[in-house]
Amino acid sequence: MMRPVLVPWRRGWPLVVAVAATQTIVLASWTSWVGSWSATLAALGQGLIVTGPVAAALAAWVARAERSGGTKLLRLASSRPDHVPVLRMGYESSVWAGLGMLFGGAIPVIWTARVAEFGYPQPWGWVPLAAGIFGVCLLGVSVGMRLRPHYAAAVAAVGIYGATVLGVLAGDEVLAALTPYDTRATFFYATPVWVYLAQGGWFALATAAFAVSLNGAGRTAGILAVAAGVLAAPLLLVGYDDRRPDPAALEFVCATGSRVEVCMPRAKAHMLTDIVETTDEFWKLADGLVSPGARLVDEEARGIPGFDAAFAALGEAAEGTPDAPFPDISAVTRLDRAEFLGGLVSTVIGQPPAGDTVLTIPYPARPSDVLTRWFYDRLGLPLDGSDWPGAPVLDERVVDYSSAAGYLEWLSDLSPGDRQRWFATYRDEIEAGTVGFGAFR
Amino acid sequence: MITVSGISKTYGETKALVDVSFLLDEGVTVLLGRNGAGKSTLLRILAGAEPADAGTIERDGTVLDGAGTWRMHKRRCGWLPQSTPLVRGLTVEQFLVYGGWLKEVARSEAAERTEQVLAAVDMVEHRHTPLVSLSGGMLRRVGLAQALFDDPDLVLLDEPSAGLDPVQRATFHRLVAEASATRTVVLSTHLLEDVAVVAQRVIVIDSGVIRFDGPADELAGGREGDRAERLRAGFLGVIGGDTSR
Numbered sequence: 001m002m003r004p005v006l007v008p009w010r011r012g013w014p015l016v017v018a019v020a021a022t023q024t025i026v027l028a029s030w031t032s033w034v035g036s037w038s039a040t041l042a043a044l045g046q047g048l049i050v051t052g053p054v055a056a057a058l059a060a061w062v063a064r065a066e067r068s069g070g071t072k073l074l075r076l077a078s079s080r081p082d083h084v085p086v087l088r089m090g091y092e093s094s095v096w097a098g099l100g101m102l103f104g105g106a107i108p109v110i111w112t113a114r115v116a117e118f119g120y121p122q123p124w125g126w127v128p129l130a131a132g133i134f135g136v137c138l139l140g141v142s143v144g145m146r147l148r149p150h151y152a153a154a155v156a157a158v159g160i161y162g163a164t165v166l167g168v169l170a171g172d173e174v175l176a177a178l179t180p181y182d183t184r185a186t187f188f189y190a191t192p193v194w195v196y197l198a199q200g201g202w203f204a205l206a207t208a209a210f211a212v213s214l215n216g217a218g219r220t221a222g223i224l225a226v227a228a229g230v231l232a233a234p235l236l237l238v239g240y241d242d243r244r245p246d247p248a249a250l251e252f253v254c255a256t257g258s259r260v261e262v263c264m265p266r267a268k269a270h271m272l273t274d275i276v277e278t279t280d281e282f283w284k285l286a287d288g289l290v291s292p293g294a295r296l297v298d299e300e301a302r303g304i305p306g307f308d309a310a311f312a313a314l315g316e317a318a319e320g321t322p323d324a325p326f327p328d329i330s331a332v333t334r335l336d337r338a339e340f341l342g343g344l345v346s347t348v349i350g351q352p353p354a355g356d357t358v359l360t361i362p363y364p365a366r367p368s369d370v371l372t373r374w375f376y377d378r379l380g381l382p383l384d385g386s387d388w389p390g391a392p393v394l395d396e397r398v399v400d401y402s403s404a405a406g407y408l409e410w411l412s413d414l415s416p417g418d419r420q421r422w423f424a425t426y427r428d429e430i431e432a433g434t435v436g437f438g439a440f441r
Numbered sequence: 442m443i444t445v446s447g448i449s450k451t452y453g454e455t456k457a458l459v460d461v462s463f464l465l466d467e468g469v470t471v472l473l474g475r476n477g478a479g480k481s482t483l484l485r486i487l488a489g490a491e492p493a494d495a496g497t498i499e500r501d502g503t504v505l506d507g508a509g510t511w512r513m514h515k516r517r518c519g520w521l522p523q524s525t526p527l528v529r530g531l532t533v534e535q536f537l538v539y540g541g542w543l544k545e546v547a548r549s550e551a552a553e554r555t556e557q558v559l560a561a562v563d564m565v566e567h568r569h570t571p572l573v574s575l576s577g578g579m580l581r582r583v584g585l586a587q588a589l590f591d592d593p594d595l596v597l598l599d600e601p602s603a604g605l606d607p608v609q610r611a612t613f614h615r616l617v618a619e620a621s622a623t624r625t626v627v628l629s630t631h632l633l634e635d636v637a638v639v640a641q642r643v644i645v646i647d648s649g650v651i652r653f654d655g656p657a658d659e660l661a662g663g664r665e666g667d668r669a670e671r672l673r674a675g676f677l678g679v680i681g682g683d684t685s686r
């Protein structure tokens with residue numbers, strides 16, 4: 001059996017290498033997908049924003065050989081309609097680019113497979129990715145057969161990127177509905193298989209219609225375009241509001257550390273160990289400010305249908321175990337230890353009432369600043385606000401500690417036992433932000 | 442049997458073909474003309490790579506007038522363009538299979554056809570060589586193999602012997618002679634030597650107009666001397682050329 005190969009390895013390898021490399025760089029620079037199958041899939045799809053133009057440019061480059069007079073004439077003299085070799089070449093280029101996608105995607109997939117506690121690879125979710133790669137390669141080939149090589153590669157890349165930007169401008173809903181940049185498959189929602197199939201189908205058909213029409217087969221192009229429209233139409237009717245939560249993802253899973261119990265939805269359970277460890281570390285330091293044996297419940301999913309049932313199933317905490325506030329870690333799949341610790345600190349140290357509004361900068365340190373700084377120093381968090389987005393800035397540029405140096409020193413010199421007693425005594429004032437420097441003795 | 446009637450083709454100001462008509466039957470017909478005479482244009486139109494501005498082509502009684510009839514014609518027509526299609530990145534074998542696929546050769550037959558044409562042009566041992574690393578002569582042979590791939594009954598060869606050394610040219614003439622035994626072969630050339638060796642019939646074309654159409658012997662005429670010399674004189678006579686050129 002002899003298959004015709006228009007894009008053999010000799011021609012196609014740059015596609016594999018470039019797409020795999022781009023994919024790896026893009027995903028490595030953005031690791032919030034780790035551990036969640038849905039987020040991994042979404043990340044691969046959004047990686048197309050960069051890998052798409054790269055693949056299109058290389059496909060255009062690969063197709064440059066088809067511009068040589070002889071080859072072009074050979075195609076024209078063939079009995080197959082003109083668009084058939086173009087489609088075939090687009091398809092073959094996309095096989096190489098797809099292989100690059102697989103290589104580039106293998107690291108995230110394997111990583112997630114190792115740490116994820118919930119979910120599965122969602123193979124159907126790869127359908128729009130494959131169609132996306134096919135589409136951009138086909139467009140690249142079509143351009144590459146027409147324009148001079150360097151020019152064609154640039155036009156293909158800029159064109160694909162521009163189309164993506166237009167899609168973004170058209171709105172999140174449209175982008176999510178029609179493209180693999182679908183962000184609806186988050187922790188708690190599963191995307192129906194038909195959505196993936198329709199997303200892939202319409203995009204492949206639409207790009208094929210375009211490529212075919214460039215080769216003058218108007219009727220075939222028309223049929224493909226209509227078919228693409230038929231597949232796309234129902235997608236536009238499925239918005240964010242229609243997505244269906246996955247009850248299994250909402251179920252709570254709990255883990256107990258030396259001082260706390262943490263409960264999280266199953267979809268995020270791969271972070272439990274890290275969170276328990278980090279919370280224990282903080283709890284030890286904040287002894288007195290927080291009650292021993294508290295339970296922290298991640299309520300990110302509150303408001304999603306099914307949450308109430310899951311929450312009820314969690315049951316009341318054991319007697320004498322208060323629920324403690326849980327810092328917001330929504331839309332995160334891998335725990336940022338610093339940000340989480342910062343969040344924990346802010347749950348126990350309240351901000352001073354609005355009456356104490358700061359008017360000058362730097363302003364003299366207030367008791368809450370001294371306490372927060374003490375925690376940050378002990379936890380190894382930087383004071384310059386650089387560690388995570390939204391981190392408070394507490395260094396000398398903003399806060400003048402000269403008048404409060406003594407209090408900071410006093411706090412540091414306390415023995416763990418004394419500190420625990422002191423925290424316990426002023427716990428309510430500290431939490432409310434009303435504690436005064438008079439208490440620091 | 443191919444009937445070409447009233448074919449014309451104009452590129453901007455250039456009249457490449459003017460009201461060209463002739464019949465083709467089995468055997469070798471040489472299309473003879475100077476550079477720019479319109480030979481390649483005529484072969485491109487016959488191969489279906491380019492439409493004519495006017496005129497019709499009839500094949501075995503069927504006028505080629507739509508996608509369906511052209512498709513049937515193209516499947517049974519082999520063509521070696523003037524510049525050998527050098528597909529970068531393909532090996533000899535891959536190129537032949539690609540060409541066969543373009544002609545809708547059944548996949549099950551592709552392997553057998555590949556063996557046959559590779560053997561016919563003596564390129565069996567080069568099957569896995571990339572096209573880009575072939576010499577000009579080998580490339581022409583691969584082009585011929587491609588033109589013969591589906592055992593077509595019409596074979597169009599555009600300057601097949603251009604750029605070949607005398608030994609390669611002799612080989613090529615032998616291959617063409619073999620191929621023409623059961624087929625209609627049209628071979629364009631500006632070399633009188635080709636006419637002398639392979640032609641049964643000659644069509645002389647100049648400035649897009651047919652100046653002579655008949656047996657090679659008739660072009661050579663009853664003149665004295667070497668056959669190639671006599672052809673040359675005949676050729677220059679019909680195109681009204683200057684004998685001293």
Ligand SMILES: Nc1ncnc2c1ncn2[C@@H]1O[C@H](COP(=O)(O)OP(=O)(O)O)[C@@H](O)[C@H]1O
Pocket residue numbers: 452453455456457474475476477478479480481482483
């Ligand atoms: N694609 C084209 N565009 C413009 N002029 C062309 C084209 N192809 C051929 N011609 C012109 O038509 C004439 C015939 O060319 P051609 O058929 O290639 O001649 P030959 O093969 O006999 O050398 C020439 O004057 C040539 O310049």
Ligand SMILES: [Mg+2]
Pocket residue numbers: 477480481482523599600
């Ligand atoms: Mg020519």
